[in-house]
Amino acid sequence: MLEQKVILITGANRGIGLTIAQVCTRLGAIVLLAGRNDAQLEIIAEQLGENAIPMAYDIADEEQVKAAFGHIKQHIGRLDGLVNNAGAMQSAPVGMTRIADLRAQLDVNTVATFQHAQLATRLMAKQQSGAIVNLCSIIGEQGSAGQAAYATSKAAVSGMTKAMAKEFAPLGVRINGVAPGFIDTDMTADFTAGQREEILANIGLGRMGNTQDVADLVSFLLSDHASYITGQIIGVDGGMRL
Ligand code: NAI
Numbered sequence: 412m413l414e415q416k417v418i419l420i421t422g423a424n425r426g427i428g429l430t431i432a433q434v435c436t437r438l439g440a441i442v443l444l445a446g447r448n449d450a451q452l453e454i455i456a457e458q459l460g461e462n463a464i465p466m467a468y469d470i471a472d473e474e475q476v477k478a479a480f481g482h483i484k485q486h487i488g489r490l491d492g493l494v495n496n497a498g499a500m501q502s503a504p505v506g507m508t509r510i511a512d513l514r515a516q517l518d519v520n521t522v523a524t525f526q527h528a529q530l531a532t533r534l535m536a537k538q539q540s541g542a543i544v545n546l547c548s549i550i551g552e553q554g555s556a557g558q559a560a561y562a563t564s565k566a567a568v569s570g571m572t573k574a575m576a577k578e579f580a581p582l583g584v585r586i587n588g589v590a591p592g593f594i595d596t597d598m599t600a601d602f603t604a605g606q607r608e609e610i611l612a613n614i615g616l617g618r619m620g621n622t623q624d625v626a627d628l629v630s631f632l633l634s635d636h637a638s639y640i641t642g643q644i645i646g647v648d649g650g651m652r653l
Contacts, residue, residue: 412634414439417490419483421445421470421527422497424452426596427546430622431494434630436462440492443483445470470497470523480530489538492633493531495524495545495568500561500598513560520564525571528586532579539583542633545572546625547588549648569644576642585641587632592648594620615650 418435422428423444432442432455441462444452452465466482468475483490499519501512528543535541550558551565572588579586593599593610599619602610611617625647631637632645 412438412636413492413630416440416492416633417443417483417487418492418494418633419443419445419466419490419527419531420494420496421523424448424455426598427591427594427622427625428494428496429455430626431496431629432459432463434623434626435492435633436460438630438634440633443487445479445497470527471518473526476523476526476530480534484534490531490534491538491541493527493541493543494629494633495527495543496629497523498546498548498565498598500558502558502561504557505559508560513563516560516564517567520561521567521571524568528571528575532575532582532584535584536579536582541584542637543575543584543586544629544632545586545588547572547590547644549590549592549646549651552590552644552646572644573642580641585632585637587637587641588644589625589628589632590644590646590648591625592620592646592651594622594625594647596622610651613652614648615652618649620647620649 418440420428420432423432424446435442436459444465446452447469449467456463456465468479499516545568547569548565550562551569554562569588572586576586628647
């Protein structure tokens, strides 16, 4: 389904990003694994096989991102897919939210996603093809008490997804968002039993999602099977209502 497509995945060292990398390589893609920990990425790349290439850089550092795309342009020469997966979540009531923490979430979730899409679309527009998938969130779509900073950063990703989809559709580049609900990863590991119970009571399908649930949709959106889909924010949330 993704035979020989070159796909850059941010935050590929664990959680949803790692499963996306596994699914994409299984479907024949050449994956570029972006993350901060060089040694860890090397190990993952080795496990995934010869079609996985580690690329260690901080996605929130503007110059490092430019250098990473310079490397892709020079040494690989094309980019068929980008998954803006890396993300940070810090929960706090509005009154207790430090502006530095708001900015940190905006840097990783919003600004880095924008810059990656900006540089990816330059390559993809020249090719007249390409697909970008941004990890949004049900919290960016519906809000959540105690998570206003995270919601701000993710709602912006939904908005940019739709705006960029309109701008790049005439150039053959598709841009979609995937909005997970409550997925079992490190990001949700600290939720208390009480919080889990409360969230699960609102999930129609009665269970937490797993990383495969999200990766299956992401890989579909990257593939040519989704060639008539752009500008959508698709929930993977088991029918969750806030
Ligand atoms: P996770 O915490 O397991 O993984 C986050 C990834 O982002 C890690 O690989 C981390 O190294 C990377 N990252 C963070 N800051 C970075 C930086 N400055 N430079 C490079 N990499 C950086 O989280 P999970 O659950 O796998 O989340 C993946 C995406 O899905 C995130 O965008 C998250 O906001 C989103 N999401 C997750 C949900 C969940 O229930 N787990 C629900 C809704 C959205």
